[in-house]
Amino acid sequence: MGRIILLLLSVLSAGFSGAQTPIETGRYLATAADCVACHTSSNGRPFVGGRPFHTPFGILYSTNITPDKKTGIGHYTLQDFAASMRRGVGLHGNLYPAMPYTSYYRITDDDIAALYAYFMQLPAVEYVAPKNDLLFPANLRFGLKAWNLAFFDRQPVSEIAGKSPEWQRGNYLVNALGHCGECHTPRNFAFALKRDESLAGNVLEGWDAVDIRPQALQRQGWDRASLRELFRSGASEPGAAFGEMFRVVKHSLSHLSDSDLDAMITYLLDGNETAAEASGDVGGNPGSAADNYPEGRGDFVAYCAACHGREGTGTTIAFAPAMDRNAGVRGENPYNTIAVILRGLPAQRMSRTNARAGMPGFASELSDARVAGLVNFMRTAWGDPGGEVTEDQVAKIREDLRKHGFIGEKK
Amino acid sequence: MAKIPVSMVVNGERVGPVQVDEYTTLLDFLQEYLNLTGTKLGCGIGVCRACTILVEGNDGALEPVRSCINNVGRFNGSSVTTVEGQAQRNSNGEVLALSPVQQAFLRNFSFQCGWCTAGFVNAATALIDDLRRRPVSAGKVEQVIEEALGEHICRCTGYVRYFRAVREVIESTPGLVKEAD
Known part of the structure; x- marks a missing residue:
């Protein structure tokens, strides 16, 4: 009886003080690390794996990370778990670096232990993902040892001097748990992250995972308030998250605490807290845009204006975001503006009361030259054109999207 | 302006x-x-x-x-x-015969208030036109109807009767369904 009361008391005090059990901490960390996004197939049970990843080397499937002894990680000790998380070494050999151990190696011992505690108490599900379908030589796992030697730069994260504790926490969330660089950092010929171009943007699955370095975010028009809103709801004044980033917001970022989101923003903006227009650097020029790109303006009126507004001011973020000062239109790389026009966007649902309409794609109707004109009009009118978009640029992106099946054949 | x-x-x-x-x-x-x-x-x-x-x-x-x-x-x-x-008309513009899709919607009591109907008629007609060029196997009929009409909203919820009507047209029109893949 005494023990029960003691237990009760400790549970209560844990609740009152805000302290969490390792399992609760682990659940939060798993959310911050967005494990569920990759380890769940569409409409599948969480964490049982089976989601396909189309890489230049073939198709990889995520694995079952429920504690099933036969098909999951039920046999893993804490040490085994740590080895797979941090070094990509599983019980059955090296993991492919689609598992972001190249980011997770920075996760602290305490957090690894909490994650382990959380995953080991999940319901065990017996499930085997489809076999990977990789090209030679990527299908040979022993090659991964060499890959790790050559490309896995495991320098320890030391605290960066002169930065606030909030910034350090943001660094940890962005680069270790959040593994943002796995999409936002360019990769080399062997698909390894280019460390010297960390977070500089990278095209993946037919979208540009944009440059999210401080100056780039500032140029795109993000500030603390708009980033906070984006991470909470999937959209804010400068634009909306789509593709994989929408899922990141839905499954991970929107569930993080206020202080953790603020820490990430502190790290990402790194002192560049004033949006660019406040500093007078940015300002589109609709008049000169119409003069220089009359066909582009005509196509904007015909194809875009009914939803995105005559002056590009949009019709609510949920339906058609503003193009005027849109982060995509302002960004240095025109890839996403071009890709959205060609492929359109699917409708997306964040929650019962937060959903977004889709957009039709116009790949079969608009030629490369017309897309270029349209993009140049928008960037001149409402963005910050860093050079003119050419017909060839559009042709290359169209070919890339077509090759990977994101748009149909040219009619 | x-x-x-x-x-x-x-x-x-x-x-x-x-x-x-x-x-x-x-x-x-x-x-x-x-x-x-x-x-x-x-x-x-x-x-x-x-x-x-x-x-x-x-x-x-x-x-x-x-x-x-x-x-x-x-x-x-x-x-x-x-x-x-969609309907066949004579030179005076008078309707001679409704299209097969229109007839099937009436026969199946597919719509009630009728606000969504024009959209359903056109989308179903495009589907029939597409199947004429690229027939599908019988097992795929449900799926192509879903793909063609699944986004159309009907607030009187005639969905089942709309889908049934389109299936009828597809199955009764020669050349839209092929033997097997």
């Missing part, structure tokens, strides 16, 4: 050139300039598909397009079919 010259073929008839405010949606153009009021404004944001009309592609294939979210400029020079163009 800047005007642009607009000309297109609507239900087989040449229209224009007429000077139209460049921000006029195709839906407004059909209703206000051509008095074709069969195409309905539902949500006005391209979600419900009530305003769907058909645009003929270069290869003659019919593409369902939402007329509320694009302005007339997109359709300059195009050939457009609205619900008014």
Whole structure:
């Protein structure tokens, strides 16, 4: 009886003080690390794996990370778990670096232990993902040892001097748990992250995972308030998250605490807290845009204006975001503006009361030259054109999207 | 307000050139300039598909397009079919026979208030047209109906009867279903 009361008391005090059990901490960390996004197939049970990843080397499937002894990680000790998380070494050999151990190696011992505690108490599900379908030589796992030697730069994260504790926490969330660089950092010929171009943007699955370095975010028009809103709801004044980033917001970022989101923003903006227009650097020029790109303006009126507004001011973020000062239109790389026009966007649902309409794609109707004109009009009118978009640029992106099946054949 | 010259073929008839405010949606153009009021404004944001009309592609294939979210400029020079163009008519414009899709919707009591019907008629007609070019196996019929009509919203919830009607047309029209893959 005494023990029960003691237990009760400790549970209560844990609740009152805000302290969490390792399992609760682990659940939060798993959310911050967005494990569920990759380890769940569409409409599948969480964490049982089976989601396909189309890489230049073939198709990889995520694995079952429920504690099933036969098909999951039920046999893993804490040490085994740590080895797979941090070094990509599983019980059955090296993991492919689609598992972001190249980011997770920075996760602290305490957090690894909490994650382990959380995953080991999940319901065990017996499930085997489809076999990977990789090209030679990527299908040979022993090659991964060499890959790790050559490309896995495991320098320890030391605290960066002169930065606030909030910034350090943001660094940890962005680069270790959040593994943002796995999409936002360019990769080399062997698909390894280019460390010297960390977070500089990278095209993946037919979208540009944009440059999210401080100056780039500032140029795109993000500030603390708009980033906070984006991470909470999937959209804010400068634009909306789509593709994989929408899922990141839905499954991970929107569930993080206020202080953790603020820490990430502190790290990402790194002192560049004033949006660019406040500093007078940015300002589109609709008049000169119409003069220089009359066909582009005509196509904007015909194809875009009914939803995105005559002056590009949009019709609510949920339906058609503003193009005027849109982060995509302002960004240095025109890839996403071009890709959205060609492929359109699917409708997306964040929650019962937060959903977004889709957009039709116009790949079969608009030629490369017309897309270029349209993009140049928008960037001149409402963005910050860093050079003119050419017909060839559009042709290359169209070919890339077509090759990977994101748009149909040219009619 | 800047005007642009607009000309297109609507239900087989040449229209224009007429000077139209460049921000006029195709839906407004059909209703206000051509008095074709069969195409309905539902949500006005391209979600419900009530305003769907058909645009003929270069290869003659019919593409369902939402007329509320694009302005007339997109359709300059195009050939457009609205619900008014689906039935067979005589030279006086009198209806001789409804299209097979229209007949099937009536037979199945597919719609009640009728606001979504023009969109369903056009999308189903495009599906039949597509199957004529690229027949599918019997096992795929349900799936192609779902893909063609799944986004169309019907607030009287005639979905089951709409889908059943389209299936009837597909199964009773020779050449739309092939033996096997």
